[in-house]
Amino acid sequence: MNLLSDYEEELTSMLVASKKDMQQVILRQVSSKMLTSRLFAKVFEIAELLINAGQEVNVFNIVEKLSNNEDKKNVLFLQERYITNINYKFYVNKIQEAYFDRITESASKFSDLEIIQKEKEKYTDTSILLDVTYNADKLLIEDEKIKLIKTGYPSIDGRLGCMQGGDFIIFAGATGMGKTCMMINLIASIAKQGYKVDVYSLEMSLKQLQNRLICSQARIDASKLRIQSLSGYEKGRYAEYINTSLPSLPIKICTEYNITVDKIRQLERKTDSDIVFIDYLGLISGGNSKTSYERIGDISRELKLTALEVNKPFFVLHQLNRGYADRQDKRPRLSDLRDSGKIEQDADTVCFIHRPAYFEPEKYRNSDLRFLIEKSRHTEGGKSIELYYDSNTQTVKEKI
Numbered sequence: 095m096n097l098l099s100d101y102e103e104e105l106t107s108m109l110v111a112s113k114k115d116m117q118q119v120i121l122r123q124v125s126s127k128m129l130t131s132r133l134f135a136k137v138f139e140i141a142e143l144l145i146n147a148g149q150e151v152n153v154f155n156i157v158e159k160l161s162n163n164e165d166k167k168n169v170l171f172l173q174e175r176y177i178t179n180i181n182y183k184f185y186v187n188k189i190q191e192a193y194f195d196r197i198t199e200s201a202s203k204f205s206d207l208e209i210i211q212k213e214k215e216k217y218t219d220t221s222i223l224l225d226v227t228y229n230a231d232k233l234l235i236e237d238e239k240i241k242l243i244k245t246g247y248p249s250i251d252g253r254l255g256c257m258q259g260g261d262f263i264i265f266a267g268a269t270g271m272g273k274t275c276m277m278i279n280l281i282a283s284i285a286k287q288g289y290k291v292d293v294y295s296l297e298m299s300l301k302q303l304q305n306r307l308i309c310s311q312a313r314i315d316a317s318k319l320r321i322q323s324l325s326g327y328e329k330g331r332y333a334e335y336i337n338t339s340l341p342s343l344p345i346k347i348c349t350e351y352n353i354t355v356d357k358i359r360q361l362e363r364k365t366d367s368d369i370v371f372i373d374y375l376g377l378i379s380g381g382n383s384k385t386s387y388e389r390i391g392d393i394s395r396e397l398k399l400t401a402l403e404v405n406k407p408f409f410v411l412h413q414l415n416r417g418y419a420d421r422q423d424k425r426p427r428l429s430d431l432r433d434s435g436k437i438e439q440d441a442d443t444v445c446f447i448h449r450p451a452y453f454e455p456e457k458y459r460n461s462d463l464r465f466l467i468e469k470s471r472h473t474e475g476g477k478s479i480e481l482y483y484d485s486n487t488q489t490v491k492e493k494i
Contacts, residue, residue: 097380098192099131100356103172105185106134109141110153110169111176117141117151123186123219128193133165137172177363181403183219184396190217243369243407246283249492250465253477254443257369259405262398262440264375266412266431267447268424272463272483272490273411274298276447277371278306279490280409284369285343292367293347294358296377300347306488307345308335315486354379355396362404372397374411376432391436398440412437424453428468444469449483460485 106129109120126138140159141151149155153173157166194214201207242256257263267273274297285291295303309316312335314328324332346367350357355378362370372378378393401408414430426446428438438444446466451458463483469475482493 097356098188101185101188102129102131102134103175105182105189106131106137107172107176108179108182108185110137110151110156110172112179114151116179116182118145119219119221120182120186121145122221123217124189125217128189130192133168136160136165137169178403180405181399184399184403186219190214241368243284243289244287245280246287247280247465247479247481247490247492249479249481253467253473253479254445254470255473257407257409259407260402261407261442262401263407263409263443263445264412264431264437264441265409265445265447266414267426268414268418268452270452271447271449272488273447274306274373275310275483275488276463276465276490277373277409277411278303278310278488281345281371282307282311282343285345288344289368290344290366291346292362292365292370293345294353294370294372295347296351296353297373299351300349303347308332308340310488311335311339313487313489316488317486352379355393355400356380358397359400359403362400362406367406369407369409370401372408372410374413375437376413387433387435390433394437394440424448424450425464426466426468438469441469442471443467444475463490 105120105124109117112120121138121142124138126135126142129135129138137156140156143159144151144155153169157169160166160169194210197210198207201210240258242258244251244256245254265273265277274295281291281293293303298306305319306316308314309319309332312331314324314332318324318328319332346365348361358370358372358378375393375397376390378397380389380393380396397408397410413432414426415432418424418426418430425448428444431437431444444467446464446468448464448466449458449460449462450464451460451462461483463481465479465481467473467475467477467479480493482491483489484491
C-alpha cells in the first residue's frame with residue numbers, strides 16, 4: 095500500500111469514528127472525488143449524504159448502504175483502526191495536495207487553472223483561526239496534567255528544562271563524538287526515573303544496544319566484551335546487572351531497522367511509552383525519489399507532527415555535514431546540521447555533543463565532554479554543559 099492510500103485510510107477511519115463536529119470539519123475539506131481508493135471515496139460519498147439528511151455518520155449506517163460484503167467488512171475494520179483524530183490536518187493536507195497535483199497536471203489551458211484555484215479556496219479551512227480566548231480557562235488545569243520528563247543530569251536539566259509531549263529534539267555531533275553513547279546514558283537515566291522509553295536504532299542491532307547499555311550501567315569495559323576478554327569478575331557483574339537491574343528498566347527496542355515515519359507513528363499510537371529515541375534521522379526510510387535535502391526535510395516535518403499527534407517527546411539523533419572539519423573552531427553550530435534548514439526550523443531544541451580532545455588532545459583531556467544547547471524554543475540557547483566521559487565503559491556522568 096502506498097503512502098497516499100495509507101493517508102486516505104487514516105482519514106476515512108477518522109471520518110467514520112469521530113464525533114459529528116469533527117466529521118463535518120473533515121467533509122468540508124475533503125470530498126469523495128479527492129480520494130483514489132474506490133471504497134474510501136464511497137464512504138465519503140455516503141457520509142456526505144447522511145450528514146445532509148440529518149442522520150448520524152457511523153459504520154452501521156454506512157454499511158447499510160453498501161452492497162458488497164467485502165466492503166462492509168473493510169468499513170468495520172476502519173472503526174477498529176481508529177485511535178485519534180488529533181493529526182487529521184496532516185492527512186487532509188496530504189490528500190488535498192495529491193488531488194490538486196493530479197488535476198493541475200491534466201489542465202490544458204489557463205482557464206482550467208483558474209477553476210482549480212477557485213476550488214482550492216472552496217476547501218480552505220477557516221476553522222483553524224481561533225479566538226485568542228479559546229479554552230483559555232482550561233490552560234492551568236491542563237498544564238498541571240502534563241508529564242514533565244527530565245534527563246536525570248541536573249546540569250542539563252537546569253538549562254534544557256523538562257521535555258514534554260510533542261517536543262522534537264535534535265541531538266547531533268560529528269562522527270566519533272559519542273552520540274549513541276550519550277543517547278544510551280540518557281535512556282538509562284530516564285528509564286531509572288520510571289519513564290517508559292521506546293528506542294528505534296537504525297544503526298545498531300538489539301544485541302549491540304543491549305551490550306552497550308549493560309556495559310555502560312555495570313561499568314564494564316565495552317571493548318573487552320567485544321573481543322571476548324572479560325575477566326571472571328566482569329562476567330559476574332555483567333550477569334548480575336542482567337538479573338537484578340535490567341528488568342527494572344522500562345525500555346523497549348524496535349527490531350526493525352528499515353523503518354519509516356509512518357511505521358513509527360503506528361507503533362507509537364499503540365504503545366504507552368513516555369518518550370521516543372531515534373538513532374538516527376538520516377537512516378529513516380522514505381521519499382527516496384527526492385533530493386537528500388527534500389527527503390530529510392520531509393522526514394523531519396513528519397517526525398515533528400508525529401510527536402505532536404502521539405503527545406510524546408521525540409529525541410532524534412542526526413549527523414553533521416563535513417564543512418565543520420575545514421574550520422579552525424570545531425565546536426558545532428546550527429549550520430553544521432546535515433541538510434540543516436528544515437530540521438532547524440522543525441526542531442524545538444537542537445543540542446550537540448562535542449569532545450574537544452578529539453581535535454586538540456594536547457589542550458583537553460579525553461574525558462572532557464560538552465553537551466551544547468544551541469537552540470531552544472522554551473529556554474535560552476547558546477549554553478554549554480561540561481560532563482565527564484569514560485571511554486572504556488561508555489559512561490557519561492556529571493563532572494565533579
